Amino acid sequence: MLITLRTVVLSVASTLFFFALALYFVLGTSETAYDVPPAWLIGGQVVGALAIHLLLSAVGYRTPAIEPGTPPDQAATRSAAAFSSTTILRMVLSESIAIVSVAAAFIVTQGEYVAYLTGALLALVLLAFHAFPRERTISKVQASLEREGAASYLREKLGAPPQQAGPIHRL
Numbered sequence: 766m767l768i769t770l771r772t773v774v775l776s777v778a779s780t781l782f783f784f785a786l787a788l789y790f791v792l793g794t795s796e797t798a799y800d801v802p803p804a805w806l807i808g809g810q811v812v813g814a815l816a817i818h819l820l821l822s823a824v825g826y827r828t829p830a831i832e833p834g835t836p837p838d839q840a841a842t843r844s845a846a847a848f849s850s851t852t853i854l855r856m857v858l859s860e861s862i863a864i865v866s867v868a869a870a871f872i873v874t875q876g877e878y879v880a881y882l883t884g885a886l887l888a889l890v891l892l893a894f895h896a897f898p899r900e901r902t903i904s905k906v907q908a909s910l911e912r913e914g915a916a917s918y919l920r921e922k923l924g925a926p927p928q929q930a931g932p933i934h935r936l
Contacts, residue, residue: 766845767923770852770898777856778892781863781885792870792877802876806869807883814862814887821895825855826905831915841918848906848919852898859891904928 792798801807828847831840866884870877895902903925910917920927 766849767898767925770849770923774852774856774892774897777860777896778889781860781888784863784867785882785885788867788870788878788881792881795877797875798878800876800879802873802880802883806873806876806880810862810866810869810880810884810887813865814891817858817862817891818895821855821858821891825858825895826851826902826909828906828909830913831910831917833913833915835915837916837918840916841922844907844910844917844919845922847910848898848903848923851906852896852902855902856892856896859896860888862891863888898923900925900928 828851829843831843835843863881863885866881866888869884870881873880903920903923907917907919907928910919919925
């Protein structure tokens with residue numbers, strides 16, 4: 766399951782490169798396409814990406830807690846479903862900055878292509894940090910699932926390696 770989710774996130778990330786290729790033929794041939802976009806646009810993209818980051822940090826990893834006494838197979842199924850749905854949510858919100866940048870590239874009259882590239886770069890950073898299933902995202906979702914004390918069996922269901930104990934835990 767972990768490989769499938771990673772493939773989905775990487776597929777969405779790759780669409781940003783295909784958008785860039787398509788927009789190159791539409792916008793990249795104008796004389797002003799590679800100029801610096803207006804400051805308000807770059808500032809808006811950065812503020813938007815920061816707002817998305819804060820939103821994802823606040824609510825992007827929230828899941829219903831697994832109730833104590835839930836059978837392991839049910840807990841694992843619920844955990845995997847919660848992880849999948851939160852991954853899709855984080856992926857969609859992360860990519861939204863690039864989608865808005867496509868529209869913005871057609872509005873501005875200077876730096877049209879660079880405007881999209883800036884938004885796509887910010888989206889790729891957000892995708893890598895919040896959406897791509899890795900140790901950090903698995904741990905955050907697992908903590909949300911297990912906040913009432915029940916085991917989630919998330920790692921087992923995803924096929925992820927067991928969580929490594931830090932140096933303090935090893936003492």
